[in-house]
Amino acid sequence: MQVTDWIDSITGVLTLAAAVAAGVYAKRAAHSTMEQAAAAHDQVEIAAAALEVAREDADNARSFAADERREAALAARRAAEDRIDALMPSVLIRATPGRPWFLQQRSERPGESWVGVDDDRELTEADGSVEFQVTVDFHIENPSDHIALVTLGDFGFGEVYLPNGQPILLRSREKVAFRWRATLSIGVFRNSESWNTLRATFVVRDLASSAHDVVEVVLDLGFFNDAGYRVFVAPKLPNPWRERIGQPTGGRVYDRLESHSAG
Incomplete structure (x- = not known):
């Protein structure tokens, strides 16, 4: 190899x-x-x-x-x-039928303005100038230890008579009363049904306006029955009442806290 x-x-x-x-x-x-x-x-x-x-x-x-x-x-x-x-006040609001007359009719007699209605009446179109007046007295009381500011809200119709204007300032244990009136005629009956019920609202605040409550008083004023060609007037209500107490609606609104939250 x-x-x-x-x-x-x-x-x-x-x-x-x-x-x-x-x-x-x-x-x-x-x-x-x-x-x-x-x-x-x-x-x-x-x-x-x-x-x-x-x-x-x-x-x-x-x-x-x-x-x-x-x-x-x-x-x-x-x-x-x-x-x-x-610190919020507690306010009691009551409504009572007007005195001396809950329901009155405008008088045609010289020297008389209104007269009480004490019997049934029947009106037709020919009675268009006939006027009636419904009167309700409101009573506001502050039973709490804190000052209350009360402002009138929506009443829907009628007029209010406040001796000192508003807001109404109520100190502790203080009371105030005022009168509401509505003048009605057959033309009013035919054009609206609001006259059958009065919904009066009140706004209650503390002195610092930190919060407010809304109180509503609902009243039956069904003296009048529109039957088409005629309007029937009764001196007594179908469901008579002597007093109605205002009830809070919704919850309390904390204005100061809400404004801080929004800011």
Whole structure:
């Protein structure tokens, strides 16, 4: 065997050994790379799960903080309302039929303006100039320890007679009365049904105008029955009443707190 052949043989063996070794190392490297990839994938999943937990914790913390702020704001609002409530007046508003006559008719006699109606009447179009007057007396009392300011709201129709104007200032235990009147004729009966019911509203405030209540008095004034060609007038109501007490409508409005909230 020549030297060159020997060298070639040795080279071939070494090449084969190197290839085998390279294959072994490549297999190990590939296996190691797969393990590393799997480990990296697991780490990514763990990190994603941890991030999601962190996000949920942050959301829960924000929600809890928002709930705490709302509860604190509500508690502060309730405390402010309680302080205002402690200073609000309590006003009693009553309505009674006018005296001496609840229902009157304009008199045609010289020297007389109105006369009481004490019997049934029947009107036709020919009686268009005949006028009636309904009178109601309102009584406002402040039984509380705090000064009250009372303002008249909507009465719908009729006229109010206030001796000192409004708002009406009522000190503790003070009372005031005023009269409401409405003049009605057959033309009014034919054009509106509002005269059958009076809804009188009052706004009650404290002296500082921190809050107000709305009180409504609903009165039946059904003296008149429109029967088409005729209008029947009765001196007594179908459901007579001697007194009506005003009732609060809606809830108390805290004007000062609302203005601060709006600002």
